[in-house]
Amino acid sequence: MKPACSTEAVPATHPADVDAALWMPGVPPEFEHPRDRAEFRRPAHRPGIELYRAHIVRYAFEPHSHDGFGLGAIESGVERFRYGGSEHLAPPDSIVLMNPDALHTGRAETADGWRYRMLYIAQEAIETISGEAGWWFEDAVRRDARIARRVTARLEALWRSTDPLAFDGLLVSLLADVRHHARVAHPAGAADAGRFATVIDYLHAALADRPTLDDLAAVAGLSPFHFLRCFKAHYNVTPQQMLMALRLREAKRLLASGLPPAQVAASTGMADQAHLTRSFACRYGVTPARYQRQVRQ
Numbered sequence: 001m002k003p004a005c006s007t008e009a010v011p012a013t014h015p016a017d018v019d020a021a022l023w024m025p026g027v028p029p030e031f032e033h034p035r036d037r038a039e040f041r042r043p044a045h046r047p048g049i050e051l052y053r054a055h056i057v058r059y060a061f062e063p064h065s066h067d068g069f070g071l072g073a074i075e076s077g078v079e080r081f082r083y084g085g086s087e088h089l090a091p092p093d094s095i096v097l098m099n100p101d102a103l104h105t106g107r108a109e110t111a112d113g114w115r116y117r118m119l120y121i122a123q124e125a126i127e128t129i130s131g132e133a134g135w136w137f138e139d140a141v142r143r144d145a146r147i148a149r150r151v152t153a154r155l156e157a158l159w160r161s162t163d164p165l166a167f168d169g170l171l172v173s174l175l176a177d178v179r180h181h182a183r184v185a186h187p188a189g190a191a192d193a194g195r196f197a198t199v200i201d202y203l204h205a206a207l208a209d210r211p212t213l214d215d216l217a218a219v220a221g222l223s224p225f226h227f228l229r230c231f232k233a234h235y236n237v238t239p240q241q242m243l244m245a246l247r248l249r250e251a252k253r254l255l256a257s258g259l260p261p262a263q264v265a266a267s268t269g270m271a272d273q274a275h276l277t278r279s280f281a282c283r284y285g286v287t288p289a290r291y292q293r294q295v296r297q
Helices: 123-130 145-160 164-181 190-205 213-220 224-235 239-257 261-267 273-284 288-295
Strands: 037-041 049-056 061-064 069-077 079-083 086-090 095-098 104-108 114-121 135-137 182-184
Touching: 037 288, 049 104, 049 145, 061 239, 061 273, 069 145, 069 164, 095 145, 095 164, 114 123, 114 145, 123 135, 123 164, 145 164, 164 182, 190 213, 190 224, 190 239, 213 224, 224 239, 239 261, 239 273, 239 288, 261 273, 261 288, 273 288
Parallel strands: none
Antiparallel strands: 037 049, 049 114, 061 104, 069 095, 069 114, 079 086, 079 104, 135 182
16 A cells, blocks of 8 residues: 655754744644654755755655755665666665756655655755766765765754854765765766757746647657657656656745745646645655745745
8 A cells, every 4th residue: 555645844943044944733634644754944045955854654755856966865774766767775874866857766665764864956056066067976875884974964964054154064075975976977878868958948848738748759859659768768757757747846946935835736737736735745755835834934
């Protein structure tokens, strides 16, 4: 039986330079499991950065993506997720390294779930902070207990930081911790991405519409099913799955800007607000209203 899609927020301190995460009332029963919890936070002074911590026992994340890199570590338990067309296991004291726009899932492999922390960081922010362009991670999971524990400690310190200068210093140190796992060049498949760049742009512009396979194939200049095969071979997901991931990413952005969930649902092509709530919670671990309250003061 598929687990329900919901979490509770974790109580937290309220540092002055970070949008405070708030303790939330319980979500509706059909979305709630008492041991699942997740929380987001954004530093007010540093755009392109989002902090996340969670303990997930019951529910499974459906395919979703982030518009920046995902860098984090598993504190306890084991996560199973699909990424890049393959299944991965992330055990305790392992590092999780995800590239921008890569669709992935997530569920617990162990009875007590898994506890983890992540930093979601825009590519532009990585380039600004590191001074290097073209970061790319070959492996989604690296088993490096020493570095994983250091990453966990730095992510906890970032969460608690009240000093923008100290926060930025921690960011530099965290990126240095994972730098040796990164290639500073795009993978060989980047040329294929160019073929579909116009399709992704089209999907971005058509979030509130209902594009057909014929529409997308015409943009790519391919026959419909040849396009579908090529697209899935490159992204490991169907165009519909990619469209939903882009819709939810845009919903995340609009919610963070303060737009009411009902308007967000209409703007991103969701059937209604309930559809947005179900889809958002299944991908990000919190309901839209809760996410909005967590990232806004």
